[in-house]
Amino acid sequence: MAKRKPTIHEVAHLAKVGIGTVSRVLNNHPSVRPETRERVLAAMSSLGYSPNPHARRVAGGRSYTISLILPVISTEFYNRLLEGIEQVLSEARYEIALFPIFSPPRLQRYLESRSLAYQTDGLLVASQGLAHLLPDQKFPTERPVVLVDAYSPRYDSAYVDNRLGGRMAAQHLAQFSGEMFAIQMQEELDELMRNTVGQERVAGFREGLRQAGRKLPDSHVFISRFSAEGGRLALQHFMRQSKPPYNIFAGADLLALGVLEEAERQGLKVGEQVRLLGFDGHPWTATKGLSTLAQPIEEMGAEAARLLMDRIRGYKGSPRAKRFEPTLIVRKSTQPPQGVYAD
């Protein structure tokens, strides 16, 4: 028999206070004297107390949980996003329930009124173009909804300016001689992932190149699924049409990784015959010497969480959008003329 968990009453008794005070300590209510709070905290840790979240939910009339709806790809991106979200929400003693979208019917079920997603106090939606799937492009819920890594005029959103990222890539790569190439990622899961991210980045890239007076023929854009192997195929494809040097803007670090692998296999020197710029700024790019456009993923997640908490706390204004910009990090894959590239 597992010994029963201690309750708020035992803590109150041990700390010689009422249960109301214990609850106030739990919820960071201001009117508790510091020394009382200390005493309560001490009692808690000596008993190994942790509050029963279910009781909290029924008493509070809220679930103290939010739903995060996200696609099942790009592990690393979503891991970082979650990191940022969690940080903000845990301060508010909120939990996150994850809803990976495995398929369109499943999304529908998530949004049905009996499901867990529906029982939460708010929705964080991290899927581009998800709204397109829904009637009226609106989520069928009374609860607040915030988009993250996506933009819509109907909802609060926190997103990165991918188009700008593309232009920054162009600006950076334009310094080099040789032809320009791009790898555009394309998600496959039918409508669900009507992800415009890949398009936007490459569109920005194209735009930037035009401004710089450089060309990007359609045949120099390789459309790839989101995998390292896609990057390898892309480089093979480019090698079939042109001679080095190749200036390649990979729509994502993972694609760039594949290019690195294939370049090594083909004996091409990265930084000279292959100049390569990724997108995402994942930690491992540092050790690989990969230049990249770093996205402030964690901050974006944190901001989205804040927007949602504001709504949950009753904020009623019109939708707010928080736009983030990527940061260029230059490493040896785009062997810079000198140090960090300056604007």
Next chain:
Amino acid sequence: MAKRKPTIHEVAHLAKVGIGTVSRVLNNHPSVRPETRERVLAAMSSLGYSPNPHARRVAGGRSYTISLILPVISTEFYNRLLEGIEQVLSEARYEIALFPIFSPPRLQRYLESRSLAYQTDGLLVASQGLAHLLPDQKFPTERPVVLVDAYSPRYDSAYVDNRLGGRMAAQHLAQFSGEMFAIQMQEELDELMRNTVGQERVAGFREGLRQAGRKLPDSHVFISRFSAEGGRLALQHFMRQSKPPYNIFAGADLLALGVLEEAERQGLKVGEQVRLLGFDGHPWTATKGLSTLAQPIEEMGAEAARLLMDRIRGYKGSPRAKRFEPTLIVRKSTQPPQGVYAD
């Protein structure tokens, strides 16, 4: 203002019964007269009532939720698995909380005592080799644990015999002339995904080929990440070493898909110059004419859910293992001598 949700009291009042009876109807308690039950059910639907799960949890002392811990790959597989699990659990009025393992530290956090995963009534773990990460190879929880798509002597498990699948593949492909090849999938996420599935399938394949007196040189095994593009690279690799026909056992349908794509690109006729056998039995293999070893994924999920429910209901016996076998489905990618392959 959203109108307050109806409670059990309103239902009781409308149906002219006590709240106890309503609760009994909710929980399928046997001692409710059919006509009373009807009346209560009618009242519920006329009020649009649905029970408050949080209240249920605090009153019942259980969370009526189980955790499903799963890797972030192979969407399709886990979608189907979830389908099977859901079916069983929803009958028992249980919810599923999903915990995708984005990274090892995150797994640790999931298992920490304050987290949601810990608050649930049981764990369903769908990750090969996950246990290896943990001290003593045991999950740090008092709650029942059931493995799905994985086996361990310490826990109840439901799994598919991958080795057998490999042998079946060998038996099937051995009818053809030409050299043998295999694509072995390998997960990348460090320890986390120490997934032996790919190995087992290929090991079984090798074993079966040996019994059939056929060879599988090491150089004919291409180790690939889990992506369609991996399959394309594999075929390129095989083409560099040998001439057609190629008899290829792809460790997964997704890899086989890549082989199909590359074969078309290279102008190789599938079923003649390239004989290809997948693994998984995903629905789309039918339209692609891909032969495959179908796994009873949904059934496996359902069975795992049943094992877990048994434990939650108090079953105390020693670990039970439920083994499933794949089924060979022959299509035109392994142009059969005649109809369906018979044992």
Next chain:
DNA sequence: TTACAAAACGAAAGCGCTTCCATGTATAAG
């Protein structure tokens, strides 16, 4: 020191359920 507002606190009243116990009703046995 007294007077009074503000801050800190204890305890009671819920939150919406499950479960238990007492009561009532129908059926079987005597």
Next chain:
DNA sequence: CTTATACATGGAAGCGCTTTCGTTTTGTAA
């Protein structure tokens, strides 16, 4: 027709919290 037994039911108690309300304590100004 009576007594025993099972089944059906209503309602109170209780799950562990939050929140409100009223009381006590503290701090501050007179």
